[in-house]
Amino acid sequence: MTEETPGFGENAEKPDVPSGATPDDAAPKSAEPSTEEGPAAPAGDAASKTSAQDVGLTAQLDQVRTALNERTADLQRLQAEYQNYRRRVERDKVTVKEIAAANLLSELLPTLDDIGRAREHGELVGGFKSVAESLETVVAKLGLQQFGKEGEPFDPTIHEALMHSYAPDVTETTCVAILQPGYRIGERTIRPARVAVAEPQPGAQTVKGEGAAEGADSAPEAAADEKETGGPDEG
DSSP states (O other): OOOOOOOOOTTTTOOOOTTTTOOOHHHHOOOOOOOOOOOOOOHHHHHHHHHHHHHHHHHHHHHHHHHHHHHHHHHHHHHHHHHHHHHHEEEHHHHHHHHHHHHHHHHHHHHHHHHHHOOOOOOOOOHHHHHHHHHHHHHHHTTTEEEEOTSSSTTTTTTEEEEEEEEOOOOSSSEEEEEOEEEEEEEEEEEEEEEEEEOOOOOOHHHHHHHHHHHHHHHHHHHHHHHHHTOOOOO
16 A cells, blocks of 8 residues: 655645646746846947037137137236336336426526636636535536537527627538537436527638639630630740
């Protein structure tokens, strides 16, 4: 008498199988790893995306370069304006200094004229001489320069003619006497030199020209006389 193993006999319970299903459907399925992957991105889309990024970076770089060039131009313009401003300020300082010195020294010109006349007459002696020389040294340090000499051509921009005469030994208007010296500071004239001028003698050139013309006229007549007489006497 054999023993029946439970579950293996004819009366063993069978798993419920839906009607119409095959036995394979009733077997449990083990979990299998899914081998399905999502759709891969096309290569063309990745390339276009990279190209778009490059174009955007290039545009940003161009904008930065443009801004840098504009700022550089602004800086150069400001630097040039500042240099021009500095030069103008320095020039104005020199001009203001010259004007201030000219106003001060203009008040001292009569005193310098008195010192010059005293020197011409031999009265510049003793303590007065020392004071006069000290004053002349100080005004020279301030840039005061004396001008005007006898024999130089007359220049109406720096000379003032107080006396006028004619002289046969001059060929142009000439300063023949310095009545009062002129003074300047740099290129600025404080006082023109007051002078006596002489011009060439009127008619001197005319007389000379007439004499030359008469000599030229007499030359053909003398040549004609020599031709008629057979030339100068020989022997």
